[in-house]
Structures are given as C-alpha cells and as structure tokens.
Amino acid sequence: MGFILRRLVFYFGAFLVAVVINFFLPRMMPGDPVDAMLAQGARFTAEQIANLRLTFGVDQPLYQQFFTYLGDVFTLELGHSTFFSNMPVSEVLANAFGWTLFLTGTATILAFMFGATLGIVAAWYRGGKFDSIASPLSLVLQATPQLVFGIVVLFSLGVTWDLIPISYAYDPELTPDFTSWEFLKNVLLHAVGPIFCIFIVQLGGFLVPMRNNMINLLNEDYITMGKAKGLSNIRVMLNYGARNAILPSVTALSMALGFVVGGALVVEVIFNYQGLGSVLFNAIVNRDYQLIQGQLLIMTVFMLAFNFLADVLYVFLDPRLRKGGK
C-alpha cells in the first residue's frame, strides 16, 4: 500500500507542475483571442475591443489571471470558450471527448493487440520469413507520419474508390441515436479511415519492442526449462516467453492510452472528425486560452491516470514488485 501512496503523492506533484505549464504555454504564443478574431477579418471598434478583452479577462495582469485560473482548476470551473460562441469549455470538451476516446482508444488497443501478438510470433520464429518482412516493415510504417497515411487513405479509399466517407464522425443528416443500428453502422463506417491511420502508425511501436524483449527472454534458462518439461510450444511461447516479455509493453500501452485524449490531431483534422484533436487545433489557431487550458488539463489528468494504472498493473503482473514496496 505504501507503494501506491507514494506514487499518488508523486502524481499530485506532477499534476501541479503540469497545471502551471498549461497556463503559461498558450499565453507564450503571440497574440490573444481578440487579435485572433481581428486576424480572421472581424471588424470591431476600439471600445468593442476593450470590452471583449475585459470579458475574456485578458486585460488583467498575468499573475492575477494565473491565480484566478488556479482557483478555477481546483473548483473544476473551466471557463467559457471564446471561439465556440461562448459555450462552457466543459461542454465543448464533453462533446468531443467520446468521439476521440472511441477513435484513438480503439486504434491504440487494436495496435497493441496486433503489435504484441505479431511481435511474439516474429520473435519465436526469429529470422524466419515472417520476421524478416513484418519487423522492418512495421518500423517503416511507424516512421511514416500520420499525415501521409491520412492523405493517402483519404484520397484512395475515400475519394478515388469512394469506399469510405471522407468527413465527419457520422452523416450530418442523421440524428445521433446510439440505440439504432443504422446510426452505429454509419459511425463505424466513418471511423474506418481515421482508425486505420492511427492504428497503422502505432503498430510498429508495439511490435518491435515486444519482439526485442521476447528475443532477449528466449535465451533465459526458464524458457529452456519450459521446453525441457515437454510443454507444448504454444504454452512455452505464451506462459514462459510472452508473459515475461509483455511487462515493458504494458507501460507502453498505458502511456499510449494516456495520449488518447490528446486526440490524433492530424488525423482528426484531415478527416474533419469532431474529436478533441480538432477542438485543440481550432482552440490554438483562435488563441482560445480557456479551451486550450481545459484540453491540456484533461490530457494531463489522463496521462497521469494511465501512468498510475500502469504502476498498479505492473505490480499485478510482476510478482517480484509486490514485496518491493516495503
């Protein structure tokens, strides 16, 4: 229990640091929300500009804004968006949150499942045909920017062959109704493109470390003993090899899931998907401080939460750590 408590204290410290950075980072960009509006061709009088600045609170000295912000963070008041017609930030984020969780979460978990499995197989048949093709290929895929996949998939599948929709999370003429199969099918169809792009880029990130861990482990004596015991290959591969090799990958998965709410900014923008990535992109372009802060805040919380989950899972998966906390 001491272990978990100490981790929690650490995460609280990390949270505070992130909260401070989240405040200053957006404000270090040149311009403010009103400048951004003017830059996009809005016409205001000097008086209106002063009023807007007063409304947005950007006329106050930075330290004063900071303390207001700190108070808001701990009362869970995220303020109002300047860009999305003065909607509460929490509402803007809540609308986008589910879509992103679905999109990136699915892609990440799929990438982990396929990546880890293929990594195990590649390591077991190391140097074989599958290993010599899959392992380098997955590195190439991993090194390719999401942008490239996004555009290639959008144009080939979406435009040229017209197999998948090229925009939105579902057809705008449909009313969202999560109990209707028609609607769900539409959502799935819209998600195929973006999910594939996020999946394919992450695949190598799970496959290659899994393969390398596993290859190192296959030289361990307990693997030889597993074989000597006359166990089936599949059992030695999974219970003796993969069960040990998966430990570092669990951390990687947890980190990746922590990034999930960051959204796949590029992919969401390319496919015009209404997730958190698109929201963040618009917020940054429009200097929507409250919205950026809010988005960064959930990213922080998610990141920390999944790191914590990784710690706990690790203790669960690796018996050697269980007594280590004392």
Place this chain on the structure above:
Amino acid sequence: MSVNQANASVHDKTDIQLSVRNLCVDYITSNGDVRAVSNVSFDIGRGEVFGLAGESGCGKSTVAFSVCRLHKPPAFISGGEIIFNGRDILKFDDEQLREYRWKESAMVFQSAMNSLNPVLTLEEQFCDVLLAHTNMTRQECIKRAGQLLEVVDIHPSRLSDYPHQFSGGMRQRLVIAIALALNAKLIIMDEPTTALDVVVQREILQKIYQLKEEFGFSILFITHDISLMVEFCDRIGIMYAGELAEVAPAKNILTKPNHPYTEGLGNAFPPLHGEKKRLVGIPGTPLNLFEVPVGCRFQARCPYVKDICRKEYCKLTEVAPGEFSACHLHKDGIVDIIALEKQPVQG
C-alpha cells in the same frame, strides 16, 4: 569397429538406460562449421550416476542438451544415435519428443536462479508439467506438487509463492522437485551446484543421492569440479576438445588415470589429506576447434607426446576391464603413467 571400442560400458544390454553412440554436434559459424562434440559414445546403466567432466567449452553441456534435443541453433546434431530404452530419440517427431521430455528424461539446470519462471507461482510450474504429461486433475496435481515439495524438505504451503521468494539453494531443490514430478528414468544435471556455495552444494548433492537411492533414476552429471564428481559418480567420462578422452570407474580416475589429460586434471586439484604438494596446471590452452590437428587432440599439451600421437588418431579403446582410453600410450600398454609420474615434473 571392434565391439569393445564402441561400448564404453560395463553393463549388459538389458541394463542400459541411455546409450549415446558416436554423437556429433556441430555449430554453424561464419567461419564454417565447428564440431563441438565429436564421436562421443557412452552408456548409462539403470540407477547409475555417470559423470562428464572437462574444462569449459569441451562440449560436456552440449552433450547434456543433446540428450534432450534441447540444443539451440546454431548447434545441430550432425551424426550418431541417442538410444533411450531402445528407441533413438534423434528419430522422434515433435510430439514424441514432447512426450519424451521430462517424462523419460528430466533436467536440472546450472543456474537455479534463472531456471524457474519468475512470473508463475510454483503451483503453476508444477501443474503445467503434470497436466501436460498425465491425465491428473488439477486438484491431484496440486496434491502431487505438495508431496514433491516435502520430498525436498520445503513446506507444501509455499506452493503459492513465486520463485523470487526462495533462496538459491531452495530454488535448486525446487527444480529438483519438479524434475522428480514424473518419475523420470534419467535426470540430467548440468552443473547443478556450480552457482551455490560449498555448504549448500553438499546439502543438495546429499539430497540428490538420497533421492536417487529412493527412486532409482539414473543421473548424467555434468561438472568441471572433478573432486566433487569422484565422490558422487559411479563412472566418469573425461572430455577434451569435444571428444571423450577417458571413461573409467570414479574410484580409479584420479588414482590410476588412463589419459595424460586426466592425469593433468588430477594434478591440478589439491588433495585433502597427505603431504602438501605443489599443484601443477596443464600447460597450454584448450584446443581451437577450427584447427584440429592430425592425430591426438591433446598432443600439443601432452608431456608424453610421441611421434604416433601426431600422425595417427586414437579411438576410445578398452584398456582394462571397464576402463576406456583414447591414448596411444595406454592402448598399446607402452607406458604406465603412474611410473612416469615419478619423474620430476616441471612446475
């Protein structure tokens, strides 16, 4: 091939548990294949403890792993036969091999620390082997595992513990307990006590001996500690550069060596009793297997080397009842090493 040359054994046919015939194991390297084990033949009788000794890299572990066909690439068995209970295990298909492993011949590895799976409980590691080879239910397996733990003096309540919760000596006993799980007829022990201190070594060896007496399995015992081996084994094979140099009853191996290499090994160990003697090493370095000479492999380091040793290869031959040597000098009965030993040896 004469009959006595092939059978480095004193047993009659029915009494043989394992019979290794002309075993050759090669390693594939970028400089060509290296023969790490060359024409090794020996028999192990039922209930017998057969030791293989030799310096590091002489091929003794390679032989041990080959007996379970556990050698890993780049090693491969390039020739010979390994007859276990009348069946050649080199001809087994994957399923036969899987059944043979552990049920017929179990193995205790050198590093007790690393041969148990760190993330599985002991119960799991006992049960998986029992379930894979028998029709026992899980409950029966757990019961059997508990009995096995008692055999090696560990309390059955510790079945739910993980390997890291045991000391090194205990872990080696655990591995021995797992090795006993299926009443294997042969247990291969590859330096089972090397990683342990001398007190625990003795404890483990006594345990193994007691279990052997109780269950009657044969042991193929690998070590480079020849004094330990003399005490523990019935017969000993001395390996040099991938070949058997000598096979003889344990009690004779140090007192009446039949090969200059064995004699050199004997001189390199301090006697426990008697006057203090200066220890003498074997000059030179182990053979590079890429440069195998014509004739005897030990010629460059042998103090008694003769012309014939550089020209003619010497097979393992019975030189006295139950004693085999691969040395020209002994085969022809030209010299008596004990007599030669009386001459001053350069220190």
